[in-house]
Amino acid sequence: MSLSIAERLKQLRETYPPVAPATAQRLAEAGAWLVDIREADEIAQGTPVGAHPMGRGFLEMRLEQAGAAAEDTVLLLCASGSRSLLAADQLHQLGYHDVRSVAGGFDGWKDAGLAFETPAMLDADDRARYARQLTLPEIGEAGQTRLRDAKVLLIGAGGLGSPAAMYLAAAGVGRITIVDHDTVDRSNLHRQIIHREATIGQSKARSAMATLAALNPSVEVVPVESRVSEDNAADLVSGQDLVVDGSDNFTARYAINDACVAQRVALVYGAVERFSGQVAVFPAGGQPCYRCLFAEAPPAGSAPTCAEAGVIGAVPGLVGTLQALEAIKLLVGMPETLTARLLTLDAARQRWRTLTLNANPGCPVCAGA
């Protein structure tokens, strides 16, 4: 015969004696995982300071992704201490040895006079807009909040920058600074899909801003109508969480790389030539960097421009989209990115490969950085 919920909870209370909120706080300060398993709308009303808001639905996956080990102490908190007992039992069966429920839940926490905070959660519009990506355990409310709080510098509003900017804005990256000195030309439109017939002759940075504002008005777009060089790269990178490089020249790439290494900011690199493309992530403050991969610029004129070589828009479209994807993965904290790897694609034959990138111990920029 099956037990009623009340009987089951009584049993679980005996198996997993709940800990008092003050004890839970002490354990959390000593390194235990204090996990708030309530729904997002409940957490929006307040959550213990230092708690990990994970919800119940994807608790097991989120706990594992966050790095909790089987031998760690896990303290589960719900509203009143019932749901946390049921969840404790499930985690215990999954192999977590020391799982406990916080007695009285968040009500008990508040009654004990312990510190709580009201997190900056998503509003109803955000929940509707990002519903399909919020469902992914890799994103969720926490990841979406990270995207909203993120500042990304995008170099170039061209063939790579167009799709990158649109996917970053659509995904809800909070602030996107777009640097481009050029103006929109009719010959750009077959690949630089952020621009419109109506913006021919206008600044690319401003044309891109208009498209992004129409796509997602909650994103702040900062247009910078400048050519990237050694003189302004450090200022551009300053204060950014991540840089996506969609530039088409070595001067800009080296200047941005050097500023990213100096300021410990991750760099998502991309390039195309005819049907070939490359994407890589150079880690924040680490090695390798872009100069480890390309120590010196090729002689002037040996690397053809799109105007000289020709290009189909879908090829930079692929590469720019991959750059946006890697940027989003980095921002939400997904573990497997193209960090220190180079993805090369031959779109004419559809051959994709990834190579491991090694730091150059003699690199003039990142060695010893």
Ligand SMILES: [Zn+2]
């Ligand atoms: Zn280097």
